[in-house]
Amino acid sequence: MSELAFHARKSVDPARSKSACSVLPVFGKELGDAAAALDPQIDGALSAALKLGDFKGKPGQTMVMPGAGKLERILLLGLGERDKLDRAAVREATQGLSTALSRLSARDALLFAEELQGQDVDLAWSLEYLARHLVMSAYRYTETLSKPKDPLSLRKLNVQAGAALGSAEVQRLLDRGAAVGRGANLARHLGDLPGNLCTPTTLASEARKLGRGNKQVSVQVLEEKKMRELGMGALLSVSAGSEQPAKLIAIHYKGGKSSDAPYVLVGKGITFDTGGISLKPGAKMDEMKYDMCGAASVLGTLQAVIEQKLPINVTGVIAAAENMPSGRATKPGDVVTSMAGKTIEILNTDAEGRLVLCDALTWATRLKPAAIVDIATLTGACVVALGSHATGLYANDDALAEQLLTAGTETHDRAWRMPLWEDYRKQLKSNFADLANIGGPEAGSVTAACFLAEFTGDCAWAHLDIAGAAWNSSPKGATGRPVALLSRYLAERAEA
Numbered sequence: 001m002s003e004l005a006f007h008a009r010k011s012v013d014p015a016r017s018k019s020a021c022s023v024l025p026v027f028g029k030e031l032g033d034a035a036a037a038l039d040p041q042i043d044g045a046l047s048a049a050l051k052l053g054d055f056k057g058k059p060g061q062t063m064v065m066p067g068a069g070k071l072e073r074i075l076l077l078g079l080g081e082r083d084k085l086d087r088a089a090v091r092e093a094t095q096g097l098s099t100a101l102s103r104l105s106a107r108d109a110l111l112f113a114e115e116l117q118g119q120d121v122d123l124a125w126s127l128e129y130l131a132r133h134l135v136m137s138a139y140r141y142t143e144t145l146s147k148p149k150d151p152l153s154l155r156k157l158n159v160q161a162g163a164a165l166g167s168a169e170v171q172r173l174l175d176r177g178a179a180v181g182r183g184a185n186l187a188r189h190l191g192d193l194p195g196n197l198c199t200p201t202t203l204a205s206e207a208r209k210l211g212r213g214n215k216q217v218s219v220q221v222l223e224e225k226k227m228r229e230l231g232m233g234a235l236l237s238v239s240a241g242s243e244q245p246a247k248l249i250a251i252h253y254k255g256g257k258s259s260d261a262p263y264v265l266v267g268k269g270i271t272f273d274t275g276g277i278s279l280k281p282g283a284k285m286d287e288m289k290y291d292m293c294g295a296a297s298v299l300g301t302l303q304a305v306i307e308q309k310l311p312i313n314v315t316g317v318i319a320a321a322e323n324m325p326s327g328r329a330t331k332p333g334d335v336v337t338s339m340a341g342k343t344i345e346i347l348n349t350d351a352e353g354r355l356v357l358c359d360a361l362t363w364a365t366r367l368k369p370a371a372i373v374d375i376a377t378l379t380g381a382c383v384v385a386l387g388s389h390a391t392g393l394y395a396n397d398d399a400l401a402e403q404l405l406t407a408g409t410e411t412h413d414r415a416w417r418m419p420l421w422e423d424y425r426k427q428l429k430s431n432f433a434d435l436a437n438i439g440g441p442e443a444g445s446v447t448a449a450c451f452l453a454e455f456t457g458d459c460a461w462a463h464l465d466i467a468g469a470a471w472n473s474s475p476k477g478a479t480g481r482p483v484a485l486l487s488r489y490l491a492e493r494a495e496a
Helices: 033-042 045-051 087-102 123-137 167-192 200-211 224-230 233-239 285-308 353-365 380-386 398-411 422-428 444-453 483-495
Strands: 005-009 022-027 062-066 073-078 108-112 156-160 217-222 247-254 263-273 313-323 335-337 343-345 371-376 391-395 415-417 461-465 471-473 476-478
Touching: 005 167, 022 033, 033 045, 033 108, 045 062, 045 073, 062 087, 073 087, 087 123, 123 156, 123 167, 123 398, 167 200, 167 285, 167 476, 167 483, 200 217, 200 247, 200 263, 200 285, 200 313, 217 224, 224 233, 233 313, 233 335, 233 353, 247 285, 247 353, 263 285, 263 353, 263 483, 285 313, 285 371, 285 471, 285 476, 285 483, 313 353, 353 371, 353 444, 371 398, 371 483, 380 391, 380 444, 391 398, 391 444, 398 415, 398 461, 398 483, 422 444, 444 461
Parallel strands: 005 156, 022 073, 022 108, 108 156, 263 313, 263 371, 371 461, 391 415
Antiparallel strands: 062 073, 217 247, 247 313, 335 343, 391 461, 471 476
């Protein structure tokens, strides 16, 4: 996969800029400033193209024209009406730009980005979003393909942002967006891998890669023997039917002071979920390789945090296991004891994510964190409630919930807060254990969150149910969510 690099450029005359492709904003039928400056120097070719009426300058519309002089190509990029420019228009324009660039053989391009701002969108937001999106658009799955798609030809995007921001600040914004994009691509790659290649052991290896050669990063991998000693009976009940051993993986990033409490991300890492004895239907069961996307998002976010060298302490915890049926598998009706000492009646072995997470959450509380956020493809009920647009957010702390919601809005990796009321916890009552692992057919995503809340102690905690957001079924592929949300949340904690 080609690496796309971004470089901030000082203001230059469009006609004197050497580039394989110069990208010029257009507002409806009005040339942007850079295009208007170039137009008379190429005999009015740009205004003549607009007069033809084929290119209307709508958000995301593009048109490629032959260049002149040092410009090999000119790419007109529609932004819609100038006085209506907002984040939605910039997002559409960025999507159109990435599609247009992917069709060209140009290895470098120059974007005149000064006008990617208006009353409802600022330039800093546009630059960071642009870099993240373009990096993600360069992602290609290649691992198991004998003839993969051609990689993106574009290797370098020069960005001229005018006088509104200094070149150092422009570069910082581009670098931050690109780092988050690369983190999201790591999460996508791990999610897209088939279950026979991405196992709990694979996730442990990926975690070790993050720590390689970096003194600020240390990695722990707890094997099943150690987990038994710690009393993680809930987590181990999930891996009981599999030949693949479970792993509890911890990545400690020490970017802040040694005395600073860490922010902890806990990811569900079920590398394949058959449902166990409560076997899933066959349709779309192949998509259960994506049941480790919570873990993948933790790895992707940690990579982005490490690359940006955020001055903050972050620990990523991954509860990794494979849920399979066999003679050793946990059965419906079995009772197991969690690390917290609470007993759990397992009424459905396909409600396994909460079983691995509850022990991981108990382990995480012992780190005395500033806050815990768990991320999991936890319930189909969340997909029914919110579809694929929003991540379900549950929290026992209003300030934490608001921080995550704001981060999601800023990155367009949005979440929606759901209730976590005591009323729902009654559905988890069991005659044979302290609690059951399911709460009946009503409010399934809520009762799952209520189950997890039993294991968070006094910590500020939030749960992100990404079952609808983590992958697309058509075309099939992991999305890398919510790496952008989490990265912004942690960057804002570092800035605070």
